Amino acid sequence: MRGRLIFTGQLAFTLLVAAFLAVPAMLSMSAGVTVNYFRGLQSGVTLNWVYQVFDLYSEAIARSLLIASATLVVTLAVGVPAAYALSVRGGRLSRLVEEVITLPLALPGLAIALALLLTYGGFGSFRRSWLVILAGHVVFTLPFMVRSVMAVFATTDIATLDEGAASLGASPWRRFRDVIVPNARPGILAGSMMVFTLSLGEFNLTWMLHTPLTKTLPVGLADAYASMRLEIASAYTLIFFVMIIPLLLLMQLIADPEQRR
Amino acid sequence: MSGDNGHGVAVRIEACGKTFADGTRALEPTTLDITAGEAVVLLGPSGCGKTTMLRIIAGLEQPDGGGRILFNGADVSQLPIERRNVGMVFQSYALFPNMSVADNIAYGLKVRGVARKERADRVAELVQLTNIAGLERRRIGQLSGGQRQRVALARAVAIRPSVLLLDEPLTALDAALRDRLRTELNKLLRALGITTIYVTHDQAEAMEISDRIVVMRKGAIAQVGTPRDIYFAPQSRFVAEFIGAANIIEAAIADGQLQLPGGTLPTVGSAPAAAAIAMVRPEAIQLVDAGTAALTGIVDSISFTGNRQRVSIGGAATQALIVDAPNTINVKVGERVGLAVPREAVRLLPREE
Numbered sequence: 262m263r264g265r266l267i268f269t270g271q272l273a274f275t276l277l278v279a280a281f282l283a284v285p286a287m288l289s290m291s292a293g294v295t296v297n298y299f300r301g302l303q304s305g306v307t308l309n310w311v312y313q314v315f316d317l318y319s320e321a322i323a324r325s326l327l328i329a330s331a332t333l334v335v336t337l338a339v340g341v342p343a344a345y346a347l348s349v350r351g352g353r354l355s356r357l358v359e360e361v362i363t364l365p366l367a368l369p370g371l372a373i374a375l376a377l378l379l380t381y382g383g384f385g386s387f388r389r390s391w392l393v394i395l396a397g398h399v400v401f402t403l404p405f406m407v408r409s410v411m412a413v414f415a416t417t418d419i420a421t422l423d424e425g426a427a428s429l430g431a432s433p434w435r436r437f438r439d440v441i442v443p444n445a446r447p448g449i450l451a452g453s454m455m456v457f458t459l460s461l462g463e464f465n466l467t468w469m470l471h472t473p474l475t476k477t478l479p480v481g482l483a484d485a486y487a488s489m490r491l492e493i494a495s496a497y498t499l500i501f502f503v504m505i506i507p508l509l510l511l512m513q514l515i516a517d518p519e520q521r522r
Numbered sequence: 523m524s525g526d527n528g529h530g531v532a533v534r535i536e537a538c539g540k541t542f543a544d545g546t547r548a549l550e551p552t553t554l555d556i557t558a559g560e561a562v563v564l565l566g567p568s569g570c571g572k573t574t575m576l577r578i579i580a581g582l583e584q585p586d587g588g589g590r591i592l593f594n595g596a597d598v599s600q601l602p603i604e605r606r607n608v609g610m611v612f613q614s615y616a617l618f619p620n621m622s623v624a625d626n627i628a629y630g631l632k633v634r635g636v637a638r639k640e641r642a643d644r645v646a647e648l649v650q651l652t653n654i655a656g657l658e659r660r661r662i663g664q665l666s667g668g669q670r671q672r673v674a675l676a677r678a679v680a681i682r683p684s685v686l687l688l689d690e691p692l693t694a695l696d697a698a699l700r701d702r703l704r705t706e707l708n709k710l711l712r713a714l715g716i717t718t719i720y721v722t723h724d725q726a727e728a729m730e731i732s733d734r735i736v737v738m739r740k741g742a743i744a745q746v747g748t749p750r751d752i753y754f755a756p757q758s759r760f761v762a763e764f765i766g767a768a769n770i771i772e773a774a775i776a777d778g779q780l781q782l783p784g785g786t787l788p789t790v791g792s793a794p795a796a797a798a799i800a801m802v803r804p805e806a807i808q809l810v811d812a813g814t815a816a817l818t819g820i821v822d823s824i825s826f827t828g829n830r831q832r833v834s835i836g837g838a839a840t841q842a843l844i845v846d847a848p849n850t851i852n853v854k855v856g857e858r859v860g861l862a863v864p865r866e867a868v869r870l871l872p873r874e875e
Contacts, residue, residue, distance in 0.1 A: 428608060
């Protein structure tokens with residue numbers, strides 16, 4: 262009887278917390294399809310706002326997808342070999358490098374953006390292109406890729422696997438391809454998921470680095486809230502959710518069987 | 523390179539020392555020659571430098587300046603492990619979890635560009651040899667410890683290495699399996715006839731596997747010899763005590779006899795000394811009638827282990843003497859017994875340490 266009571270209490274509490282997080286999101290999304298938010302849902306349901314968002318911000322959305330993909334490519338190309346090198350080499354220098362890579366996590370995005378602008382602001386064409394945003398996103402997301410790959414390496418004793426492959430005659434590149442990457446897959450997938458979603462939703466850095474011609478999805482959202490009807494901003498949120506939730510589910514699905522094995 | 527019934531290469535370790543970045547000296551400059559086809563065991567307690575020596579031979583560590591590794595007289599010191607053609611079995615096996623058993627065994631051949639058909643033939647041959655036929659398609663995660671050990675060995679010899687290096691290959695297994703696999707491994711290594719360098723801290727393993735044992739201590743070689751040499755003629759107290767059980771006796775020598783509280787022990791021709799150190803193996807001491815013996819003592823305790831009984835004798839020497847007596851002898855605690863030791867079984871050791 263008592264156990265049941267405790268269970269009911271815990272369930273109620275969990276649902277309450279979930280509701281606390283979910284209700285605002287639901288409200289916001291429903292506002293995006295309401296004809297007039299101030300009169301509520303009885304004013305009717307419409308997709309007009311969603312169409313308007315596409316008209317106004319489709320470029321920003323496409324740019325965000327491009328930047329997130331490019332960020333993913335760069336962090337994969339840099340982060341996985343870096344994690345391999347750091348794990349295999351070990352020692353004090355490796356730990357130092359790891360700390361330096363992780364540093365951007367501790368700094369406010371604005372500070373990173375400012376540093377990037379101070380350093381590269383003089384290169385006009387670079388400053389004006391989306392590449393400066395890409396650079397910011399890579400700095401910000403790289404630690405997530407490196408850390409999640411290194412976490413897998415730590416549990417699989419990658420240094421010994423590497424030595425094993427080397428003893429059989431495999432060159433460093435061969436070892437990386439045949440042994441390291443396949444055994445790092447769960448970490449690579451988890452890292453990719455984080456990097457892509459973080460890049461897609463990144464605002465702090467991007468807000469500093471963007472130009473009117475290089476708006477991204479979250480910057481567009483802020484813009485919509487600031488200068489458009491609330492319904493348009495809400496429709497924007499809806500689009501954001503619709504884009505990101507399937508992505509999250511898909512990556513979870515890919516990562517899961519690996520972990521169960 | 524050599525085939526299955528070849529003998530591998532002769533290995534020379536020349537003045538190889540190893541100091542790690544933090545300043546620890548893992549290995550003093552050491553020189554050792556290993557002939558082609560020989561099985562050598564590096565034996566010692568943990569931290570004695572045996573694994574470091576193996577890793578230097580493998581090419582996983584670089585020796586300090588001046589050290590060289592030669593395979594059949596050719597300097598390989600500058601070659602990384604992947605170009606030394608060594609077969610290596612790791613303590614943790616280092617099998618690839620992303621590949622099947624067959625793919626693990628064939629990996630070295632694949633890297634060398636051996637054709638698929640030939641690889642399959644070699645795998646078939648090796649699973650027979652190592653008793654794991656039928657497991658080819660299994661994942662590494664589905665294997666028992668003993669099976670993993672066999673896969674690791676099959677993978678290491680698949681490439682027909684010049685030298686086979688084994689780093690504590692049986693340590694990860696439980697005791698019963700370890701004994702069984704030890705005998706099997708010994709047979710297999712003899713059949714292959716490759717130059718083998720085997721690291722272990724287990725002296726029983728070392729005795730069974732090796733042609734020669736290299737006993738190591740604190741980063742240096744303490745003694746090199748056949749298992750019999752090492753057991754019967756240790757050159758230091760450390761080796762005597764590390765290999766098998768040993769009674770260490772400290773006593774003065776007069777008239778060619780060790781002078782003990784309970785009598786005398788004969789020694790092989792030696793000058794008189796105020797304080798000598800002698801070693802007697804427990805099984806070399808015979809329990810005899812106390813009336814006629816030159817050395818007597820009192821039975822302190824008896825532990826019966828089935829195939830023999832271990833008797834502890836007090837009062838004979840300054841410390842209790844351990845005697846391995848046949849299990850048929852009838853002695854009682856508190857009884858005075860005589861101890862007979864053949865002269866050649868009392869080995870004098872240098873004073874040091």
